[in-house]
Amino acid sequence: MSTITMDAPDTALGMVEPVLRVRDLHVSYGSTAALHGISLDVHAGETVALIGANGAGKSTTLRAISGLLKTRSGSIAWNGTSIANRPPEEIVAAGIAHCPEERHVWPGMTVEENIALGAYLCRSKDEVRTRMGMAFHRFPRLRERARQLAGTLSGGEQQMLAIARALMSEPRLLMLDEPSLGLSPRMAEEVFEVVRAINAHGVTVLLVEQNIHNALAVASRAYVVKTGRIAAARPTADLRGDPELLKAYLGG
Numbered sequence: 001m002s003t004i005t006m007d008a009p010d011t012a013l014g015m016v017e018p019v020l021r022v023r024d025l026h027v028s029y030g031s032t033a034a035l036h037g038i039s040l041d042v043h044a045g046e047t048v049a050l051i052g053a054n055g056a057g058k059s060t061t062l063r064a065i066s067g068l069l070k071t072r073s074g075s076i077a078w079n080g081t082s083i084a085n086r087p088p089e090e091i092v093a094a095g096i097a098h099c100p101e102e103r104h105v106w107p108g109m110t111v112e113e114n115i116a117l118g119a120y121l122c123r124s125k126d127e128v129r130t131r132m133g134m135a136f137h138r139f140p141r142l143r144e145r146a147r148q149l150a151g152t153l154s155g156g157e158q159q160m161l162a163i164a165r166a167l168m169s170e171p172r173l174l175m176l177d178e179p180s181l182g183l184s185p186r187m188a189e190e191v192f193e194v195v196r197a198i199n200a201h202g203v204t205v206l207l208v209e210q211n212i213h214n215a216l217a218v219a220s221r222a223y224v225v226k227t228g229r230i231a232a233a234r235p236t237a238d239l240r241g242d243p244e245l246l247k248a249y250l251g252g
């Protein structure tokens, strides 16, 4: 397996300026290094997956992009502007939303109240109402349960709720961390249908997913993350059609 050189275009998209450009990113938890030079590009309108074993550094990469973790070195550019180490709320305002692995819905609050939490950047009640209407239009199942406590929703519904809340900031890039975690295959398929629909509406998606089948089905390109580094960058069609290649990257 060869390590790719990120300055060389890894697809035909390499000729187009990416909306998100990460270069040589190093991140540590205290004195323990987790990322050892991650580089990746995401282009407008793409769905890109980060795949790899547990502990490879996928979630850490998303957390650094969304400003939840400080970077030690390297760069993160969003539409050509550096966002590395900016406060998370500034990054949300710039158009990047992060739906973390732990869904973090507030169980004692209603569905409606949980969604409204995503609207903290809205300037008026009217704006909140309009975006709430759009959220309920997109997620009719949540509309039916608007007054229900979030803690009473199924795992899949809670995931939809977390996505609906993230969309309240009207992001241009939605980062999803393990959206199918703990869901039944049917529920996971529903969540991925939602992801496809969001992407079809022009939102770029960066996805971390342990379920390789789901990741390769929804994304057009994938980065394989291995011990804090990018081991490969491939169109998902290549990986779908070549189980041996996938095995070589992911180790079985």
Ligand SMILES: Nc1ncnc2c1ncn2[C@@H]1O[C@H](COP(=O)(O)OP(=O)(O)OP(=O)(O)O)[C@@H](O)[C@H]1O
Residues within 6 Å of the ligand: 029, 032, 034, 052, 053, 054, 055, 056, 057, 058, 059, 060, 061, 210
């Ligand atoms: N809060 C933390 N404190 C200390 N080390 C951490 C913390 N979170 C992650 N790590 C370490 O950082 C490395 C990368 O972890 P990360 O969670 O980014 O991996 P991942 O690829 O997302 O895997 P998973 O699917 O298990 O979440 C691992 O060695 C992990 O143990």
